[in-house]
Amino acid sequence: MTPGRRAATGAGDNVPVHWSLVVPLKPLALAKSRLSEAAGGAMRPRFALAFAQDTVSGALRCRAVRDVLVVTDDPLAAAELAALGARTVPDAPGAGLNAALAHGAAEVRARRPAAAVAALNADLPALRPAELERVLAAARKFPRAFLADAAGIGTTFLSAAPGTELRPAFGGPSRHRHSASGAVEIELDAVDSVRRDVDTGDDLRAALALGVGPRTAARCAAAPAAWCR
Ligand SMILES: Nc1nc2c(ncn2[C@@H]2O[C@H](COP(=O)(O)OP(=O)(O)OP(=O)(O)O)[C@@H](O)[C@H]2O)c(=O)[nH]1
Numbered sequence: 147m148t149p150g151r152r153a154a155t156g157a158g159d160n161v162p163v164h165w166s167l168v169v170p171l172k173p174l175a176l177a178k179s180r181l182s183e184a185a186g187g188a189m190r191p192r193f194a195l196a197f198a199q200d201t202v203s204g205a206l207r208c209r210a211v212r213d214v215l216v217v218t219d220d221p222l223a224a225a226e227l228a229a230l231g232a233r234t235v236p237d238a239p240g241a242g243l244n245a246a247l248a249h250g251a252a253e254v255r256a257r258r259p260a261a262a263v264a265a266l267n268a269d270l271p272a273l274r275p276a277e278l279e280r281v282l283a284a285a286r287k288f289p290r291a292f293l294a295d296a297a298g299i300g301t302t303f304l305s306a307a308p309g310t311e312l313r314p315a316f317g318g319p320s321r322h323r324h325s326a327s328g329a330v331e332i333e334l335d336a337v338d339s340v341r342r343d344v345d346t347g348d349d350l351r352a353a354l355a356l357g358v359g360p361r362t363a364a365r366c367a368a369a370p371a372a373w374c375r
């Protein structure tokens with residue numbers, strides 16, 4: 147357990163629930179393909195790593211988070227994210243995003259069968275711990291819950307209460323898919339940083355306007371292209 151974090155003590159209304167987050171991350175050389183136009187060559191994998199570092203760091207600073215498990219086959223990303231305090235496991239299924247998330251949730255529950263589990267995308271570089279805490283507080287009221295992305299089409303967060311299977315259905319128009327699967331949509335204002343996934347140059351500018359974490363900020367400062375300013 148990360149130093150300073152308290153163990154979950156129960157699930158009564160006034161008792162804090164401490165979540166295990168599962169963060170999926172593609173091999174960096176393949177990640178963020180839609181950023182290619184804006185950040186080609188060597189920059190794109192570096193941005194993908196910086197986004198993941200700021201996401202994981204923000205999540206680990208959230209008071210409602212007990213631990214973060216990253217599912218990735220990328221050795222550099224695994225080492226860098228472990229250095230921040232995440233546990234990492236290989237993407238053993240090697241069968242895409244949802245298989246990776248189901249694998250991560252199973253890994254969490256193999257250690258703690260009663261864990262509250264949530265999937266969180268690795269591309270949320272503006273993530274604010276206090277906003278994630280509000281999302282997690284809303285999620286605890288439902289067996290499964292999700293948060294739509296900033297575009298209103300996809301999903302950035304999906305939770306499963308203890309005893310409930312995660313059943314991830316990410317990819318493309320997953321907001322509708324998660325809703326149709328019975329997960330409850332979390333309708334909160336002012337959690338923009340948890341919704342703000344970054345796929346394109348425009349997304350990155352939107353994240354910069356919210357305020358990104360230090361790794362993404364440093365990556366932008368070092369970027370030669372004007373699109374990052
Ligand atoms: N472990 C793992 N993570 C994945 C896989 N596919 C996608 N992800 C992660 O899931 C999240 C959303 O993924 P996508 O938007 O599909 O991929 P991306 O690399 O972020 O962006 P694009 O290449 O532009 O689609 C990101 O955190 C990805 O790194 C996979 O097969 N395995």
Ligand SMILES: C=C(OP(=O)(O)O)C(=O)O
Nearest residue numbers: 300301316317318320345
């Ligand atoms: C995987 C998803 O997001 P995106 O592909 O837009 O990053 C999703 O919203 O389910």
